[in-house]
Structures are given as structure tokens and as C-alpha cells.
Amino acid sequence: MYLYVEMWNAKPEWLGLSDTERQAFMGNVDAWLGSIMDPETCSVYGACANDGDTAPRAQFSYLVVWSLKDKSYVKTVADGTSRVGWYKYFDQVNIGGEKITADELVGKLMEL
Numbered sequence: 001m002y003l004y005v006e007m008w009n010a011k012p013e014w015l016g017l018s019d020t021e022r023q024a025f026m027g028n029v030d031a032w033l034g035s036i037m038d039p040e041t042c043s044v045y046g047a048c049a050n051d052g053d054t055a056p057r058a059q060f061s062y063l064v065v066w067s068l069k070d071k072s073y074v075k076t077v078a079d080g081t082s083r084v085g086w087y088k089y090f091d092q093v094n095i096g097g098e099k100i101t102a103d104e105l106v107g108k109l110m111e112l
Contacts (some may be wrong), residue, residue: 002068003045004077004096007060014089025089032084036076041069060093071096 017025036042045067050060066077074096085091100108 001099002073002096003070003099004066004068004074004094005063006077006081006092006094007058007088008064009059009061010093011089011091017089018100020068025085029086032080035109042076043067060109070097 007028014022037044043066045065047062047064049062050058066073068074068077078094081092
């Protein structure tokens with residue numbers, strides 16, 4: 001399993017849209033998500049709005065964690081995100097990697 005994390009903030013372009021324009025845009029996003037979601041290969045593991053209570057706080061307001069069958073599905077998500085025009089309205093960064101255990105992560109840190 002591959003974990004892919006997207007974190008973003010709204011740009012002024014999003015904040016300047018009317019509710020109707022936002023609904024139309026999100027309708028396109030929902031249609032795209034419906035076309036790629038499959039519990040066996042590509043699904044949202046979880047999402048949240050950053051509540052600001054974590055310290056130190058990441059400077060992103062929103063995040064989604066994708067559960068992907070393998071790394072090849074990152075291209076599906078990233079290309080679709082671009083195609084729907086997401087980056088026009090949101091400033092986003094991504095991270096990802098193969099899902100590992102806590103012990104395996106410690107081992108990777110020890111290898112540094």
C-alpha cells in the first residue's frame with residue numbers, strides 16, 4: 001500500500017468565487033473523484049481541516065491521505081488534480097511513500 005498526502009490552503013482566487021461558482025467547481029471535482037475511486041486501488045484513507053491545536057503546526061489548513069494500491073496511482077491522482085484546475089484555487093504540497101510499520105520507520109531513521 002502506498003500513502004499519498006496532499007496538504008493545501010485556499011488561494012485568493014478561491015476566496016473570490018461566489019457560492020455558485022464554488023459549487024460548480026466542486027461538482028467537477030466530485031465527478032473526477034467518482035471516476036478514480038476504487039476501494040481496492042485508490043481511496044481516501046482520511047481527510048481533515050487542520051484545527052491548529054498541533055504544535056508545531058504545519059502551515060496548511062487542509063489535508064487528505066490517500067490509500068493507493070501502489071505508487072503508480074499517484075500519477076492518476078496528481079494528473080486529475082491538475083486537470084480539474086485545482087491548483088488555480090489552492091496552494092498545495094504533497095508527500096508520499098510505501099506504508100511501513102513504526103519499527104520500520106525507526107530503522108530508516110537509524111540508517112541516516
